[in-house]
Amino acid sequence: MNQEHVQQLEAAIQAVAQRKVTNFYFVACGGSLANVTPAQYILDREIEIPSAAYSSNEFIHRSPKALGPSSVVITCSHSGNTPETVAATTFAREKGALTICLTNLVDSPLWEAAEFKLHYNYAPYGEALRGEETSMAILYRLVFGILQTLYPNEKYANAISSIENGLHGVYERNKALTLEAAKAFGRNYKREKLIYTMASGINYSVAYSFAICLLQEMQWIHSSAIHAGEYFHGPFEITDFDVPFIVIKGLGETRPLDDRAYDFCVKYSDKTILIDAETFDLEGISPDVRPYFTNLVAGVVLRQYAQHLSEETGHALSVRRYMWKMEY
């Protein structure tokens, strides 16, 4: 790991350890919100201190009563310029909360707004990038670092070591493993006007991110992320032979929800696409924390699916009609 990243993480983790924390808030917008939400899932399962995830503007306007000097607020914006997330960070800091930001851009408005600052690396699709320096790796390193400091435990040490030593190889190997499937997805689904996504537990936010960022935003394809447990209480009635669903199956505790949703979906939709964490090569990720890493791998795998969909539709993932082009 890059020494600058290590020092930034250490400073943030020590600051958290020195407070009597009563709640954690994860706050961001869109794809960045999807990125930070898995950390809330991990805390929800691991510790009794409450945590919650909010879209930045909802956080500010809702103004949770419990937000205050004993809160830790973790915000994320790739550009460091998302106005709502910068405002949410300032808002939280004014309330006395400990603020930690993640961003790709040092010295950005978000960087200035937060008390503790974590930089992560990024590279355009296909260019070299170390897995342990990505946004998700830095976030996980922060969260497991906080857990390990507050409640030392072999599992948390294993998670940290998995990020630092295993994640990069896992990303590369699973991209290679799923390349042909990604190409087939692009060929077979390029005419679709709507593709649903479905998942549960820690993977739900990957389904959300694929629906709102890759499909709606970058391909102008209609979508909705359906929670695999909620599917049976309304959405499943929309299932038909020609309605496409991407179903993500995780590992561990919430997999039974994914299994059930997939089993139903594949029976009635001829266009059910399965992303199954059981088929991932997770060598290098400690077995006791693998369920917490499936979403990271599913995200990388699906990013490749989007790439090949885009190549087949001829609609580049970089094309926008509104975003960054006007005031809104």
Place this chain on the structure above:
Amino acid sequence: MNQEHVQQLEAAIQAVAQRKVTNFYFVACGGSLANVTPAQYILDREIEIPSAAYSSNEFIHRSPKALGPSSVVITCSHSGNTPETVAATTFAREKGALTICLTNLVDSPLWEAAEFKLHYNYAPYGEALRGEETSMAILYRLVFGILQTLYPNEKYANAISSIENGLHGVYERNKALTLEAAKAFGRNYKREKLIYTMASGINYSVAYSFAICLLQEMQWIHSSAIHAGEYFHGPFEITDFDVPFIVIKGLGETRPLDDRAYDFCVKYSDKTILIDAETFDLEGISPDVRPYFTNLVAGVVLRQYAQHLSEETGHALSVRRYMWKMEY
């Protein structure tokens, strides 16, 4: 208010008051989850004790670490038979939590599973039903009753009095006020294959419920509930002149999010349908709590929209192809 309901509520509220509560969980599936989620919003804004809402099976399998004897778990199932919600109630009770259920069916499995039981009334669309005896009224009466007992305050007393004395008239008057708009919606949108919904804050769950229950489940129309703040971070790129959006504008703290989303949406979609709480007749609801009641009225208004959509599509709201017809 029905004396049986009053006694059930009083018993549940006193039980909560006698515990040192460290967290509240609201747990249900589909439309019932959408129903209970606004209570989480109210607690989030009003008190420092943390609260969260989960789909029942996610709750069980995620198994939040903080769930225990100092938790209050409020579950809801209309039929009282939803297996996941019955299981979630049993799961919570086994963990020592105080369990309170809401259901239309006395002596149902859910009724048996929970320690405290709240019955609510229901009537098919168009038949007589007292507003203060509906599921939302009983839930709100519970939540404001808990708040008033723990933190006595004129606002909470006003909310309780609004439910008991104002809600029924508000429902009836707003149904009458929006009848022509509901008919026009049915006529104008009967050919649509996809209709998005959008809202924020306490109204988000109305958008969710309309998307998954009324549109997907009961009309087989594709849909997704978009959070008005998230709209600008992905979903808005799908906006086009012929893409329908139902936008709900609330009152109070999160209305700026709704205003912004509506202003953008109406500029680029010729099919933007506005449900605006500012046009509701809220006489009888105390002004200091009106933002917390807009979702109840929006729900009743949209139920009427669905009715008239159904009359125009010829697809009765009672038709199902999978639900209750097979094992799943």
